[in-house]
Amino acid sequence: MMDRIGSFDFVAEPFHVDSMERLTLGVLGNHLLNCAGMHAAERGFGMTVLHENRYTWVLSRLAIELSDLPRAYEKFTIRTWVENVYRLFTDRNFMLLDKDGRAIGYARSIWAMIDMDTRKPVDLFSLHGGKISDYVCNEECPIEKPGRIKLSNPEFVGTYQAKYSDIDLNGHVNSIKYIEHILDLFPLDLLCERAVRRFEIAYVAESFYGDMLTFLREKDEKNAYNVEIKRNETDVVVRSRIIFN
C-alpha cells in the first residue's frame, strides 16, 4: 500500500516558527495543502492538469490534531493519502512525523472539485474513467472527522480588512491566511503555554480584496473556542473550532 501514500520531507524554517520555536499552524496548513497538491499531481489529478479542463480543487474542511510540533531547524515529514472518494467529495488524510519518525499529528481534509466557469461541482468519477478510486488507501487516521461547527451566542472580537498579502492567485483571501487571522484572535500566552490540540476549519464562502471581515467568537465548556468570520457583517465565510491543551 505504500505507493498510495505520498511522503514529503521538510525543515522547520526559522521564520516559520512562533516564539516557542514551534512550527506555526499556518505554515503547517500550507505544507499540508502543498502535499495534497503534489500527491494529486503525481497521480494525474494536479491543479495544472485540471486547469486545462477548467476544473479546480476546492478545500471544504480541514481538521488538524497535534500532540507536538517540529521545532526550529528540525526535519519533519508529512504523509498523505486518499481515504474515500464520493461522487462530489473526497477525503484526504495526513500524518505528521517528527525528526525521529514519531507520529506527532494527524489531519483530515475534505475536497470538492468544481468547474471554474460555472462554479458547480464536478462528478469525481467522471475524470480519467474514475481512476481516482484506485488511490483510495485504508491507512489509519486516529482523529475525529471534521464536524459541524455551530455558534450559539458568539461575541464580536474584531474586524480586519483584506489586504494585498491575503489574496491568492484566484483573487480570494487564501485558505492559510484565515488560519493565521483566527489564531491572532487569541493571546500569545494562551497559544504558547497551552498550545493548540485540535484546529478545525470549514470554508463556507469566498472573500475578496477590500472585504471587511468580522470576527465572532464564543468559548464553550471544553477548553474550546468556536470562531466565525463574516464578510460585510452578513455572509459567513469561515467557521472554525480551536481546542487548547
Place this chain on the structure above:
Amino acid sequence: MMDRIGSFDFVAEPFHVDSMERLTLGVLGNHLLNCAGMHAAERGFGMTVLHENRYTWVLSRLAIELSDLPRAYEKFTIRTWVENVYRLFTDRNFMLLDKDGRAIGYARSIWAMIDMDTRKPVDLFSLHGGKISDYVCNEECPIEKPGRIKLSNPEFVGTYQAKYSDIDLNGHVNSIKYIEHILDLFPLDLLCERAVRRFEIAYVAESFYGDMLTFLREKDEKNAYNVEIKRNETDVVVRSRIIFN
C-alpha cells in the same frame, strides 16, 4: 570561485504567490534569509553554532531589485555569496534566477553579529581566527547598495497591533512580517499592475508582541515611496523605500 557561492533551488508554491501569480516579496525575502542561513551554516557560521557562543546574526539592511518574479509552480534558484567582511558588518549579496536560469533579480544585505546577552556587536574577525574572510567573493551584483532612507514630510497611513503570527523565535516582530505589512499599505492595483522594481528596508530597532505600530508614508518624485514604522508613536523600528515600475 563557484564553491564560495551557495545555490539553492525552490518552487513557487501556490499559496506563496499573489493574485498575479507572482511570488510575493515577503516569501522571496524569507527565502533570501534562509539561503543566507544555510550558506553561513555550511561554512561554520550558522545560527546553531553561533548560539552555542551566545552570538547571533542580525539583519541590518536588505535591498531587492527585480525585473521579474517566478510564477506559481515555477522553479527558481537563489545564489548567495559574501561580498565584504568588515570588523562589525558583512555584506551578503544574492542573485535570483528564473526557471530557465536567467537572472531576474538581485539583492544586497548587511548583517552584524551581536552577543545575545549584552546585545553588543561582535568583532567578526575574532571568530574562527578570521576565517570568514576566506569566503569573500567578487561576483557582480549590479544593483545599488542600500542607502540612507530619509523621510521629510510623511503622512500617517495606519496602525497595526503586533499579533501572535508576527512574532519570531526571539520574541520580536519578524523581519519578513514588516515587508508584508509595508506592501499591504499599497492598493492591490498598484502592486499588481506596476509591480515593485526595488524594495529596500532598514531594520532600526525591535518591536514586540502587543506593540502598536504606526505607519508613515511619503511619495517622492521618482515613482518611489518612503515608509517609516514606529512603535508606540515614537521609536523608529523600520524604514523602507519602495520603487514601482
